[in-house]
Amino acid sequence: MQQTQRVAITTVAGMGGIGKSELALQYAQHHWQEATYPGGVCWLRVRDEDKDLGTQIVAFARDKLGLQLPEDEDLPTQINYIWRQWQVGDGLLVFDDVSKYEQVKPYLPPTEPRFKILITTRQQWLGQSFERLCLEVLEEVAALELLVSFVGHERIQRELHKAKQLCADLGFLPLGLELVARYLERKPDVSLAKMRQRLADKLLTHRSMQEPSAEMTAQLGVVAAFELSWQELDNQAQKLGCLLSIFALAPIPWYLVERCLPNQDSEDLEDVRDDYLVNLSLLQRTGEETYQLHQLIRKFLSDKLQELAEADELKRCYCQAIVAVARSIPETPTLIDIAEVTLAIPHLAETATVYQACLSDDDLISPFVGLGRFYEGQGAYAQALPWYKQSLSDARKRFGDEHSDVAESLNNLAVLYNSQGRYRDAKPLYIDALAMRKRLLGDEHTDVATGLNNLAELYKSQGRYSDAEPLYIQALEMDKRLLGDEHPDVAIDLNNLAELYKLQGRYSDAEPLHIQALEMDKRLLGDEHPSVATSLNNLAELYKLQGRYSDAEPLYIQALAMKKTLFGDEHPSVATSLNNLAVLYNLQGRYSNAEPLYIQALAMRKRLLGDEHHFVAQSLNNLAKLYKLQERCNDAEPLYIEALDMYKRLLGNEHPSVATSLNNLAELYKSQRRYSDAKPLYIQALAMKKHLLGDEHPDVATSLNDLAGLYKSQGRYSDAEPLYIQALAIAEQRLGANHPDTIIYRNNLENLRRNRQP
Structure with missing residues (x-):
């Protein structure tokens, strides 16, 4: 303001209570003391109802400048006389609290460099040619300093965390902070925690927020300051402001606002937003097509909402818009899906927690399901869990225990538990959901098919393959009858059944189902889709198990690249693909390629799933197996033991994964010649696999071969030979004569027989 050679008109703009007048006053006082303006400093209250601007200027000229004004002239002539007779030197005129440029235009001095003009206003666009300074709320450090200046350093330090929370409660608004600080100054026995509680109960209506003290620059409390801006809004702007107060205290994507008011012209709505709410500093633009209310303004507008006749209708419109997003x-949301809805998530949460009563019966659980999918789809299971639980609780409260939404909520919660490896928690929910759907929908319904599929998935995860198979087949046949042979759900059913056959060693049954599912997914969903990535991975797994490594590798790599594109680099599904590719490299003896992938997958799973998860145990097992093959036994043993203990905790003592872990640890002990430690583990693993998988499973062949290897190492050839023979017979029957495992078993048997020859 001091450097320009032309008339300087500077506006200080911002919301009510932001400290515009205080800043202008401090500037004026400082430069009066510094004699920056020898021509004088004139403070004019534009909103003063008792004195208009002209009268204030005349009074200043008489009282402060000592001018004798011509009494017989009208007011405009007197003011022009004042400008001509203004004393020598730069002068500062402060026009405080201007709402319209027309208020001050007739009273501005001539365009001479010696006159400097400072205007405080709530208007963001008072005049295009003005220099503009927009005030923001205080930073946390400055807000704490303001509290300290009134209540003292010791009191703030004693409850520093509460002090920071108090500043945040008030939105770091200077007026609110000063009012509360002065209240606390008068109340030395009121703790900051108690002050927060008092504000939580009343906030804007609390006595501390009402009347400013005589020493304050501000002449109004927070509500009164906001009320001035409210009175300048027309009916449409007031209605829009009230609608915005329904949204969460978070950035609001403008498309959501437009969806709440579908019958209103979007350009008209934009004009109301910009010309009133944004211009009057009631609404802040936080990004492209994104806006946010200050928390105290939000509370003020929320109180105004209760006075509107259309309040309930606005809440219903808001809920409908949010439900559509949910x-x-x-x-299985992709990165694009996540990005599209991320800004809406706080508003889904607000709807789910605050506005359940405004949701129709058809819409009740939609926000919860949307939130659950958003977090579950990113592997954030802990964040998804409370939403699925609340979905079940709220559905039961509104509908009772027997309702389709209760069944869906049970199923969703069970799916999440299954993903977390919490099979004991998942099982009763799956069973309840399936039984309820049959009662409500009949035996022939797509939701019943989904329930059958999900229960089968649980049984498969528990190693209960004979229980899972009829459910998978029943679900597949039902979906084909209801949806036709060509449908994404049918492709899922085919994949699931193929996965079961794969686990049972029935590779010739699994392959055509996997290929059929992959081709169907591509036809129906396109080449770049989560289901296509899953189908590629599943087929690669089958080829790996069949020893067709050159066929498996490109599919694994394609699936991994697709998942990274769809989900980003940090996702449980990406970790699975990294692990699977590492297993393939391990089988090929490409240890230097496998190790970084194993380590990356393990670290990602721990970050996303927590330290206690069956996928983490799987990664520990696989990394230990690699270290064993590299003869790094001291690195391998603690990982094997950790994986075994985790599997037992999560899956119980009888599970295929527990059997595999026992066998792996026994293999390590055998390689260290710790035969007495290895033998009971081999025998326990073999018995468990036979019990869980049947006598003719490829995993049983693995255990037979490994136990035979132990006996051979001990020179017990007569004990080893029948086990090798059994293993080879199973492998030839289930895997084929040319499978890598079959070849290994055959070579082991031949070597044993050669060693026995005299």
Whole structure:
């Protein structure tokens, strides 16, 4: 303001209570003391109802400048006389609290460099040619310093965390902070925690926020300051402001606001937003097509909402718009899906927690399901869990225990538990959901097919393959009858059944189902889709198990690249693909390629799933197996033991994964010649596999071969030979004569027989 050679008009803009007048006053006082303006400093209250601007200027000229004004002239002539007779030197005129440029235009001095003009206003666009300074709320450090200046350093330090929370409660608004600080100054026995509680109960209506003290620059409390801006809004702007107060205290994507008011012209709505709410500093633009209310303004507008006749209708419109977003979130959201809805998530949470009563029966669980899918789809299971639990609780409260939404909520919660490896928690929910759907929908319904599929998935995870198979087949046949042979759900059913056959060693049954599912997914969903990535991975797994490594590798790599594109680099599904590719490299003896992938997968799973998860145990097992093959036994043993203990905790003592872990640890002990430690583990693993998988499973052949290897190492050839023979017979029958495992078993048997020859 001091450097320009032309008339300087500077506006200080911002919301009510931001400290515009205080800043202008401190500037004026400082430069009066510094004699920056020898021509004088004139403070004019534009909103003063008792004195208009002209009268204030005349009074200043008489009282402060000592001018004798011509009494017989009208007011405009007197003011022009004042400008001509203004004393020598630069002068500062402060026009405080201007709402319209027209208020001050007739009273501005001539365009001479010696006159400097400072205007405080709530208007963001008072005049295009003005220099503009927009005030923001205080930073946390400055807000704490303001509290300290009134209540003292010791009191703030004693409850520093509460002090920071108090500043945040008040939105770091200077007026609110000063009012509360002065209240606390008068109340030395009121703790900051108690002050927060008092504000939580009343906030804007609390006595501390009402009347400013005589020493303050501000002449109004927070509500009164906001009320001035409210009175300048027309009916449409007031209605829009009230609608915005329904949204969460978070950035609001403008498309959501437009969806709340579908019958209103979007350009008209934009004009109301910009010309009133943004211009009057009631609404802040936080990004492209994104806006946010200050928390105290939000509370003020929320109170105004209760006075509106259309309040309930606005809440219903808001809920309908949010439900539409929730329903747009797919079961397996991609990066694009996540990005599209991320800004809406706080508003889904607000709807789910605050506005359940405004949700129709058809919409009740939609926000919960959307939130659950958003977090579950990113592997954030702990964040998804409370939403699925609340979905079940709220559905039961509104509908009772027997309702389709209760069944869906049970199923969703069970799916999450299954993903977390919490099979004991998942099982009763799956069973309840399936039984309820049969009672409500009949035996022939797509939701019943889904329930059958999910229960089969649980049984498969528990190693209960004979229980899982009829459920998978029943679900597949039902979906084909209801949806036709060509449908994404049918492709899922085919994949699931193929996965079961693969686990049972029935590779010739699994392959055509996997290929059929992959081709169907591509036809129906396109080449770049989560289901296609899953199908590629599943087929690669089959080829790996069949020893067709050159066929498996490109599919693994394609699936991994697709998952990274769809989900980003940090996702449980990406970790699975990294692990699977590492297993393949391990089988090929490409240890230097495998190790970094194993380590990356393990670290990612721990970050996303927590330290206690069956996928983490799987990664520990696989990394230990690699270290064993590299003869790094001291590195391998603690990982094997950790994996075994984790599997037992998560899956119980009888599970295929526990059997595999026992066998792996026994293999390590055998390589260290710790035969007495290895033997009971081999025998326990073999018995468990036979019990869980049947006598003719490829995993049983593995255990037979490994136990035979132990006996051979001990020179017990007569004990080893029948086990090698059994293992080879199973492998030839289930895997084929040219499978790598079959070849290994055959070579082991031949070597044993050669060693026995005299």
